[in-house]
Amino acid sequence: MALTLRWSSPGVEHSDCQVLQGINLQRDKLPPELEAGLRDQPHGTRVTHRWEHAEPLPRYREDDVLDIPDSAFNRHLRRRIIEPRAGRFYPRGFIAGVRGLLRENRTPFRVGSVGEDTLTVDLNHPMAGRDIELQARALDIRHSRRSGTATHDLVELAAHNGPGMQARWRGQPTDFWSDAPFRREDPAPDTRFYEKPRFVQHLDRAALAGIRRLYGALVPPESTVLDLMSSWVSHLDEVAAPTRVAGLGLNAEELDANPVLTERLIHDLNAEPRLPWDDVSFDAVVCTVSVEYLVHPVEVFSEARRVLRPGGRFVVTFSDRWFPPKAIALWEELHPFERMGLVVEYFLAAGGFGGITTWSLQGLPRPPDDKYADRLTLSDPVFAVWGHREN
Incomplete structure (x- = not known):
């Protein structure tokens, strides 16, 4: 099955397709608006539905946007010093201790803005709160006798590990320009x-x-x-x-x-x-x-x-x-x-x-x-x- 998320950010359109293998509609969770259109249909069938505010995904929570002391960002977590930059994503381990986060936590969070002594950090899912259109396409269909409780949330899989991270934070330019970004290991011609x-x-x-x-x-x-x-x-x-x-x-x-x-x-x-x-x-x-x-x-x-x-x-x-x-x-x-x-x-x-x-x-x-x-x-x-x- 191919799941395609379509969404937009200010001035930019986005389309993210995730191909998922071995999906079982008796076992795995798909929004009913899509599942009903796929059951008993031939391969190649496409079903599309649109939701406002990313209803199948986590809701955007303002209390997950925090102002924290600048010192709470561990610049020495890796071999070299890493400075927090506005709009960029980092593993949550960089702010271990904030809300009980552990140093080993690699789930990404976003630095929204950088002040003199404070950082605004956003712990929301990158797709939280967005209007989305989701298309499901059956690539290949095989009959299965297996059944049982849902083991995968297919929308979560489609939005996992990336979608939303390519957009600006609240329309503000991302700081990709600090820290000599265009240096190279081999500067020779x-x-x-x-x-x-x-x-x-x-x-x-x-x-x-x-x-x-x-x-x-x-x-x-x-x-x-x-x-x-x-x-x-x-x-x-x-x-x-x-x-x-x-x-x-x-x-x-x-x-x-x-x-x-x-x-x-x-x-x-x-x-x-x-x-x-x-x-x-x-x-x-x-x-x-x-x-x-x-x-x-x-x-x-x-x-x-x-x-x-x-x-x-x-x-x-x-x-x-x-x-x-x-x-x-x-x-x-x-x-x-x-x-x-x-x-x-x-x-x-x-x-x-x-x-x-x-x-x-x-x-x-x-x-x-x-x-x-x-x-x-x-x-x-x-x-x-x-x-x-x-x-």
């Missing part, structure tokens, strides 16, 4: 790191298929497309008849092996963020599993907007795999859903983008012939953020 071709797929086949479907849905037919930070594959297979695909990357041999590119350019965006194309040159810009390497992201996003035609989309996709020496330090510090929030802030800081949307896909089974299938049962998660040029 990227041209040196990517000098030798690798010809590797960074994600498993199911995750890449999800990215291809997404690009096919978001990039119009017969488009001109810029593939930023490109390689030997552009994942544009489901884009209908693109008329031009320009690839900007760092390894000539990999770009030459990419069959969909109609033009190729070696260009280091971390050395020179400006794109060597005229204004309004492309119908779409895509960036696949590479945004975590940008040290001048706002400048690059501004450039993506400049080369887009009005209404053209910039689509950024990523996962939880990267080259650690070249990723910015902040990336590894963030929860995967916070990374979507970071990319949203890139769009907002660049300016001129509308229709900003976040999208996530998790829980697909890993292909059995994947090289990590003996260690990982699930496909790599896919996260995406996109927006269109407004004018």
Whole structure:
């Protein structure tokens, strides 16, 4: 079963899909508005219902928003000093002692605001109090003789460990900018790191298929497309008849092996963020599993907007795999859903983008012939953020 949460925050739309295996409607708990529409229906059936104030999820409680002394945040809980930053999430162990919380508690809480001597912290579920639309889709149906009391709350599973964390706290910008976020383990020129071709797929086949479907849905037919930070594959297979695909990357041999590119350019965006194309040159810009390497992201996003035609989309996709020496330090510090929030802030800081949307896909089974299938049962998660040029 695929459960998709759709919701919104100020200026941003969100869609989070969780694929759940082995669901039993006799045993597991699903809201009756959805369960009734799925029973005795064929696979592929979709049922959607909308609730105000996240009725199937925990209610938002104002008494779970606390002002605590700044000293209650344990900056030394880990190997290095960690400062609390407005809008960011941290394990509750960082404020052990507040409301009896234990140091071992890893459930996330949010720092709402940072004062001189106090912190405002929010212990609510990140989805608490939001209006939500939930879609359930039966992917495969098998008859089972098992029954019994409910063992899983499916809505809780759909909203578990991430959804809501990509949105701002009460509409205020999240502080992703403190603490030298764009430093890297390997500050040497990227041209040196990517000098030798690798010809590797960074994600498993199911995750890449999800990215291809997404690009096919978001990039119009017969488009001109810029593939930023490109390689030997552009994942544009489901884009209908693109008329031009320009690839900007760092390894000539990999770009030459990419069959969909109609033009190729070696260009280091971390050395020179400006794109060597005229204004309004492309119908779409895509960036696949590479945004975590940008040290001048706002400048690059501004450039993506400049080369887009009005209404053209910039689509950024990523996962939880990267080259650690070249990723910015902040990336590894963030929860995967916070990374979507970071990319949203890139769009907002660049300016001129509308229709900003976040999208996530998790829980697909890993292909059995994947090289990590003996260690990982699930496909790599896919996260995406996109927006269109407004004018």
